[in-house]
Amino acid sequence: MTRILDIKAVGKRFGGFVALDNVDLAVAAGERVGLIGPNGSGKSTLVNCICGALQNDSGTVHFDGVPLNGLQPHQRTYQGLARSFQLPRPFATMSVADNIRIPLLFAVHTRRGHHLSAAEADRRCHELAHSVGLGDKSDHAPSSLTQVEMRKLELARAMAADPKLLIADEAMAGLSDSEVDDIVNLLLRLNAEGVTIIMIEHIMKAVLNFSQRLVVLVSGRKIADGLPEDVLRHPDVERAYLGQ
Amino acid sequence: MGMTTELLINAVVAGILLGGFYAALTVGISLSFGILDIVNIAHPAFIILGSYIAYLMSATLGLDPIVASVVALPFFFGLGALIYQVYYLSFERRGQDPMRGLAFFFGLLIITEVVLIMVFGVDYRYVQTAYTDVTLHYGIIDLPMRMLVPFVVALLLVAVLILFLSRTFTGRMIMAVSQDATALRLLAANPVRIKRIAFALSVATASVAGALLIVIQPVEPSIGREYIGRIFAICVLGGLQSLPGMVIGAMLLGIIESITATFYGPSWAPAVSFSLLLFALAFRPAGLFGR
Amino acid sequence: MRTPTFLLVSLVLGAVLFALARALGNDYLFFAGYTVLQYLVLATGWNILGGYTGYVNFGASAFFAIGAYTSVVLQKACPLPLPLMVVAGGLVAGLIGLAMGYLTLRLRGAFFAIGTLALAVVLQTIVVNWDYVGGSRGAYVLRPADIQIAGLTLPYVQYLFGIMIVLAAVAVTIARAVERSRLGYGFATIRDDEAAAEACGVPTLRLKLLATVLSGALMGMAGAPLPYFIGYLQPSSTFGLDYAINAIAMPMIGGTTSWAGPVIGAVLLGTLQQFATVTISSVANLLIVGLLLIGFVIVAPNGIIGLLQKLRRPASGTSRTHHMLRGLR
Numbered sequence: 001m002t003r004i005l006d007i008k009a010v011g012k013r014f015g016g017f018v019a020l021d022n023v024d025l026a027v028a029a030g031e032r033v034g035l036i037g038p039n040g041s042g043k044s045t046l047v048n049c050i051c052g053a054l055q056n057d058s059g060t061v062h063f064d065g066v067p068l069n070g071l072q073p074h075q076r077t078y079q080g081l082a083r084s085f086q087l088p089r090p091f092a093t094m095s096v097a098d099n100i101r102i103p104l105l106f107a108v109h110t111r112r113g114h115h116l117s118a119a120e121a122d123r124r125c126h127e128l129a130h131s132v133g134l135g136d137k138s139d140h141a142p143s144s145l146t147q148v149e150m151r152k153l154e155l156a157r158a159m160a161a162d163p164k165l166l167i168a169d170e171a172m173a174g175l176s177d178s179e180v181d182d183i184v185n186l187l188l189r190l191n192a193e194g195v196t197i198i199m200i201e202h203i204m205k206a207v208l209n210f211s212q213r214l215v216v217l218v219s220g221r222k223i224a225d226g227l228p229e230d231v232l233r234h235p236d237v238e239r240a241y242l243g244q
Numbered sequence: 245m246g247m248t249t250e251l252l253i254n255a256v257v258a259g260i261l262l263g264g265f266y267a268a269l270t271v272g273i274s275l276s277f278g279i280l281d282i283v284n285i286a287h288p289a290f291i292i293l294g295s296y297i298a299y300l301m302s303a304t305l306g307l308d309p310i311v312a313s314v315v316a317l318p319f320f321f322g323l324g325a326l327i328y329q330v331y332y333l334s335f336e337r338r339g340q341d342p343m344r345g346l347a348f349f350f351g352l353l354i355i356t357e358v359v360l361i362m363v364f365g366v367d368y369r370y371v372q373t374a375y376t377d378v379t380l381h382y383g384i385i386d387l388p389m390r391m392l393v394p395f396v397v398a399l400l401l402v403a404v405l406i407l408f409l410s411r412t413f414t415g416r417m418i419m420a421v422s423q424d425a426t427a428l429r430l431l432a433a434n435p436v437r438i439k440r441i442a443f444a445l446s447v448a449t450a451s452v453a454g455a456l457l458i459v460i461q462p463v464e465p466s467i468g469r470e471y472i473g474r475i476f477a478i479c480v481l482g483g484l485q486s487l488p489g490m491v492i493g494a495m496l497l498g499i500i501e502s503i504t505a506t507f508y509g510p511s512w513a514p515a516v517s518f519s520l521l522l523f524a525l526a527f528r529p530a531g532l533f534g535r
Numbered sequence: 536m537r538t539p540t541f542l543l544v545s546l547v548l549g550a551v552l553f554a555l556a557r558a559l560g561n562d563y564l565f566f567a568g569y570t571v572l573q574y575l576v577l578a579t580g581w582n583i584l585g586g587y588t589g590y591v592n593f594g595a596s597a598f599f600a601i602g603a604y605t606s607v608v609l610q611k612a613c614p615l616p617l618p619l620m621v622v623a624g625g626l627v628a629g630l631i632g633l634a635m636g637y638l639t640l641r642l643r644g645a646f647f648a649i650g651t652l653a654l655a656v657v658l659q660t661i662v663v664n665w666d667y668v669g670g671s672r673g674a675y676v677l678r679p680a681d682i683q684i685a686g687l688t689l690p691y692v693q694y695l696f697g698i699m700i701v702l703a704a705v706a707v708t709i710a711r712a713v714e715r716s717r718l719g720y721g722f723a724t725i726r727d728d729e730a731a732a733e734a735c736g737v738p739t740l741r742l743k744l745l746a747t748v749l750s751g752a753l754m755g756m757a758g759a760p761l762p763y764f765i766g767y768l769q770p771s772s773t774f775g776l777d778y779a780i781n782a783i784a785m786p787m788i789g790g791t792t793s794w795a796g797p798v799i800g801a802v803l804l805g806t807l808q809q810f811a812t813v814t815i816s817s818v819a820n821l822l823i824v825g826l827l828l829i830g831f832v833i834v835a836p837n838g839i840i841g842l843l844q845k846l847r848r849p850a851s852g853t854s855r856t857h858h859m860l861r862g863l864r
Contacts, residue, residue, distance in 0.1 A: 073733035089731040107736025354825035515660035518653040
């Protein structure tokens with residue numbers, strides 16, 4: 001098994017508050033991992049530490065063999081790590097197509113042997129927009145999109161970076177059942193193309209449908225890591241969720 | 245005791261007195277920027293406005309400028325409330341980018357300064373009080389009253405505000421709204437009204453600070469801009485949300501400036517504060533005392 | 536329109552303007568024209584950082600003054616032909632921009648803005664205390680009465696006007712080229728959402744530094760010919776409010792998202808101020824600028840360009856948003 005993401009003993013504090021405590025996580029290439037945990041358990045902090053929005057205080061993060069400690073977010077994206085944001089953060093003054101274009105211009109275009117001509121970039125933008133069902137809205141501004149369309153744009157934009165690993169951070173919060181299925185299918189398709197995916201979610205149905213492996217974070221600590229059926233029967237996990 | 249040591253001690257003492265005054269200048273920004281997160285760079289212009297109003301009342305009504313500034317407090321409070329209302333309706337509610345908010349206050353800064361120039365001209369104005377020329381002597385230490393009185397008043401002002409924010413209901417709501425407007429709404433309080441009061445208070449402090457300024461030195465409309473860097477340097481040094489921290493930052497700046505002026509000449513003093521600000525921003529943006 | 540073509544068109548327009556001024560023969564036109572074009576370059580330079588990336592620089596007058604004082608220093612130490620002085624002014628101001636960037640760009644927008652103010656005061660204090668450039672007393676620069684160019688004898692003010700025309704054409708061409716390039720996309724993402732930009736692979740710090748250097752250089756070039764224009768340079772006015780507020784007001788009133796905004800703002804506001812200075816007073820014109828700035832920022836945040844777009848497509852929805860959006864066409 002090639003480890004595409006190797007997190008060892010990662011810790012993060014905010015003043016006196018311990019957000020992450022000695023977290024280990026190894027993700028194999030091509031895996032579908034679900035990350036769950038109660039609110040405030042440190043899931044977002046972990047994502048931010050992996051992606052570089054925050055720097056971990058202790059421990060190491062290795063991506064495809066490359067040590068990430070100290071690297072800026074854009075450098076990590078260049079390495080092949082991509083994320084979608086919990087609350088969609090589109091570039092408001094650009095069209096949907098241009099939003100998708102940004103990672104193509106900056107993450108993909110600068111990789112060795114990956115130079116894209118303007119025509120190729122255009123084509124890829126529309127292709128990606130189409131693949132998430134936003135094909136006929138490529139010229140629209142993000143402000144005219146619905147909630148679920150904005151989530152799809154987030155994912156399309158993350159996909160535009162041509163990642164080896166995609167972290168989908170609560171991409172389905174507040175969506176209807178069919179919309180949730182839409183997004184899950186999108187991620188499954190992506191995974192089938194070879195992208196490793198970490199899904200952070202509260203919607204149990206989606207996580208269980210999707211994940212090959214489940215990781216549970218509570219109060220900054222990993223308390224379970226394994227097959228979904230096993231993890232759900234774990235006494236600590238039951239305790240963490242029964243209190244909800 | 246050597247001449248240099250005597251100079252140094254007096255420089256430090258002068259610096260402390262100056263620092264107290266700087267605290268009065270800065271406390272308004274601690275409220276608007278530190279607590280409300282509004283970058284009111286027009287604050288120094290309001291301070292100068294306070295100086296001129298104190299000057300006017302002193303010249304026409306014969307009032308002591310500091311007393312005059314207290315009389316003028318309601319006017320400044322109202323001005324602050326009005327400005328906040330415009331700011332809120334135009335920017336905060338619309339969720340506009342911060343650039344426009346900054347430009348708004350910059351425009352206010354310019355307008356205030358230009359109006360003062362048009363009304364009063366560019367000549368320096370000063371006031372003469374009962375204590376302007378009095379200096380107390382304690383051994384080798386000189387305490388000019390024109391610095392000592394503002395020092396005392398300044399510390400009183402800051403103390404009153406600290407008490408207000410920690411002991412009164414409105415004051416605690418102001419501290420709360422800076423942290424969680426939603427929780428405040430659940431308490432059936434109106435966050436906008438609370439913020440408006442806080443901002444109005446911050447502008448009101450400019451009235452008193454302005455009077456203290458004109459007691460210390462002659463003023464003309466453009467000197468406000470010299471103080472922008474000092475004020476924000478103190479905020480950054482002292483930590484944005486700690487008023488006691490701000491006072492210490494103010495003293496620190498006062499002392500450093502005073503020593504620089506004494507040994508290297510007064511024309512270098514502004515560079516000191518602004519350089520300090522630049523380096524503080526570059527290396528310790530959370531301030532010496534943290535946020 | 537491709538970039539070299541645009542430059543050519545701008546230069547041709549400039550040449551026409553120059554010929555017109557000479558035909559009308561009124562000296563005042565050259566003075567006024569120089570002033571307006573100087574503001575155009577200043578505003579265009581400011582907008583590359585302030586408008587494109589959203590980082591507001593309150594110390595524009597410092598960069599402008601650095602350009603002017605570089606000319607003063609060169610004039611004393613090693614006089615160069617004016618075009619080279621302009622380049623030198625740009626280089627020095629660009630370096631200052633780089634230094635400022637290193638010190639302040641890691642900060643939130645508001646702290647950055649304050650940092651720029653701080654820098655402006657530090658630079659002013661240094662100049663005031665530096666006797667070589669005249670300190671607070673100021674510096675006199677002898678301006679020749681005329682100059683020989685390509686067999687023609689031009690009055691010096693006309694020469695200055697011509698230099699500023701070329702500079703304006705270059706500045707606007709650069710701004711437009713940046714806007715339409717990959718760099719322009721990167722700048723816009725920084726303005727819209729810096730954290731998201733980083734996540735998308737945009738090297739935000741590097742781009743911001745580039746923007747500060749470019750912006751500083753252009754503003755410095757706008758100031759480089761100033762000593763020859765007014766003959767006497769004084770720190771209090773060169774570092775003054777005038778340039779700082781116009782550098783901000785002109786792009787904000789014209790529209791910050793495009794190269795055309797600063798141009799519109801500079802031409803309209805510059806001409807207005809020329810009128811006001813002559814008819815009312817030079818202080819009154821700053822009041823007008825201040826009021827207009829506040830008015831536009833509240834009522835028309837996208838400036839005149841934004842207003843024109845709203846007029847052209849009154850219907851809401853895709854067509855209007857389409858027009859407001861950028862794109863490599």
